[in-house]
Amino acid sequence: MSGGKFITVEGTEGVGKSTNIAFIQKLIESRGVELVISREPGGTPLAEELREILLNKRDELFDPTAELLTVFAARAQHLNSVILPALAQGKWVLCDRFTDATFAYQGAGRGLSLDVIAGLESIVQQGRQPDMTIFLDIDVRTGLERASARAELDRFESEKIEFFERVRAGYKSRVNSRPEKFLVVDAGKPLEEVQSSILTKFEPLLDRWLAR
Template sequence: MSEQDKTGYPGFFLTIEGGEGAGKTTSIEFISAWLKNQNIDFVQTREPGGTPLAERIRELLLAPGDERVADMTELLMMFAARAQHLESVIKPALAAGKLVLCDRFTDASFAYQGAGRGLSMKSLSVLESLVQGGLRPDMTILLDLPVEVGMARASGRGELDRIELEKMDFFVRVRQGYLSRAAGEPDRFEIVNAAHSIQQVQDALKAVLESRVNHG
């Protein structure tokens, strides 16, 4: 990790992205264990959520209900939770020189609300700048797999949340949104094939972490 990264903070901002059933929870557990083994001081968090207020917004966002949540409402709630998360958790940790391990961040908004919902990418970029300023992740690991495989895995986990109940074509657009983001920022993104076995995925994660996080 460099002493002063491009976020302007001495810490290192690592985000994990992926569609439904990509195995983010298992992968984050592996990454967390690896960081502990390397004696790297880190904070683990998630989006939407990460603070008591942001977690309450998460509940409102994901709980199925009778009232349809307008697409723009969903987007603004995501960024409202993110603003609180940044000020309360992410920025203080990065300022203290810690690594922040975050389950999803703004790339998810571009994928789900942008590509998935069809909201303006320009509007998303405006919100990103308004809420984050120049702060961006130092590295993003994208767990990628075919939508059919991911949805089959997700359906076996139990009750689905409001967004997981969307139709297949929505998640196809989400995946393409993620891949477009990765293609546009190849220096930041590392794509891991999440359709492989858990061992293969973890081997790939270890290789990425050793080359990018533990460098220097």
């Protein structure tokens, strides 16, 4: 293969991204593929520092535009330091969130201009998009109950339910605009059923990629 594949996993709070990314990782690595696991925001020491700035609660209001620019600053560092070099070496990259999250959280959630986000996307990514995105979908209230039972909530997780309803709608809008790019999985079902669905939907695509 002349280059690696770039796969992202998206979803609102409590969808089980970490658990299911580990499942997808095993599935890919079982085929002998060299895989890099990363996350956004984050993925490099500097980008992880920016992640802490984004997630930590503070008394000062985090201006939405400042938040958006911080997200893309972390993405630029991550993309150029980790993702692109790995893909150029023929490695695959499996990433917990990417720019779809920005359109959902900062766009639909915060109400920022989608055109502005698309402009920043163009500057930072230079056309580089995931080869496939697995969207783990769940009822917002169920997801938040799961998240609150897991650990102390960060700044984003502490938002009101209406914010996450907008975020989920933003994700669904992304899916509807490019259905060929997404594999949609109902993450509200028991874990065994969720992972069975991932296997059923993702394995045929994996087979086609590896056959080329």
